[in-house]
Amino acid sequence: MNFKGHFSSRTDIGKVRVTNEDQAYVLANYSGEILLIVCDGMGGQNKGDYASKMAMDTLVEAFQKKRKTPVILAKAWLRSQIKRANSIIFNEADRNPAYHDMGTTCVAVLITGDKMIIANIGDSRAYSYGEHGLKRLTQDQTYVDYLYRSGQIGERDKSSSPDRHVLMNALGIFPSASMDLSIVPYRGETILLCSDGLYNNVSEPEIRAILSTDERPDQKISSLIAEANANGGSDNVAISLWEASRQ
Numbered sequence: 001m002n003f004k005g006h007f008s009s010r011t012d013i014g015k016v017r018v019t020n021e022d023q024a025y026v027l028a029n030y031s032g033e034i035l036l037i038v039c040d041g042m043g044g045q046n047k048g049d050y051a052s053k054m055a056m057d058t059l060v061e062a063f064q065k066k067r068k069t070p071v072i073l074a075k076a077w078l079r080s081q082i083k084r085a086n087s088i089i090f091n092e093a094d095r096n097p098a099y100h101d102m103g104t105t106c107v108a109v110l111i112t113g114d115k116m117i118i119a120n121i122g123d124s125r126a127y128s129y130g131e132h133g134l135k136r137l138t139q140d141q142t143y144v145d146y147l148y149r150s151g152q153i154g155e156r157d158k159s160s161s162p163d164r165h166v167l168m169n170a171l172g173i174f175p176s177a178s179m180d181l182s183i184v185p186y187r188g189e190t191i192l193l194c195s196d197g198l199y200n201n202v203s204e205p206e207i208r209a210i211l212s213t214d215e216r217p218d219q220k221i222s223s224l225i226a227e228a229n230a231n232g233g234s235d236n237v238a239i240s241l242w243e244a245s246r247q
Helices: 045-066 071-097 142-148 155-160 204-210 219-229
Strands: 005-012 022-028 035-042 105-114 117-119 123-131 133-136 182-186 190-194 237-246
Touching: 005 022, 005 035, 005 155, 035 190, 035 237, 045 071, 045 237, 071 105, 071 117, 071 182, 105 123, 117 133, 123 142, 123 204, 133 142, 133 204, 142 182, 155 237, 190 204
Parallel strands: 022 237
Antiparallel strands: 005 237, 022 035, 035 105, 105 117, 117 182, 123 133, 123 190, 190 237
């Protein structure tokens, strides 16, 4: 079965940054599958926005041509397209000195029937929201998260660490991409993808409260961005949101 629903995506420059390096997109293909993507570019001086746009364009163009396949093949498809985006970014940076060291985070969720495939590189996040509440589906690939998981720092130290923005992985930085990739059941939950500009400025209880309202997806995104900016707007914000229709 394919789930029907509503979706929206948006980015915002925030209150501090002079450029917007984030990308967000949600789309459905002719097979009834849904793809959500968020990319947060890095590199500065217009390099980050170029990297995130190349990643987004690669995935969107490929998805528009994708036909529905068994979930194992869909997982292989998503892996191959992310690796292709990595090669495109890396080769452009290698060819053009102006784009040296550019890269981007990339989190993507492909909903196909009663399964969803989750891919993650970097520290943008995927959440689900439903009867279980708000649940994080991805693990941040940051140095601070590594220190926390290895027991070297505590939960309280994560938000105050001077290394909290140091990524352990990003798309386009290395010749070959490595990613977290998993298949999990999908039962009609709301799916939210976001860059760190959201979750660093809006707490998870606040995110959950906004998702629990009866607003449309685009209105919920506007509320989340307004809250992030009200709390300082320290970074660009990218959000992709999918809500299955109530049966």
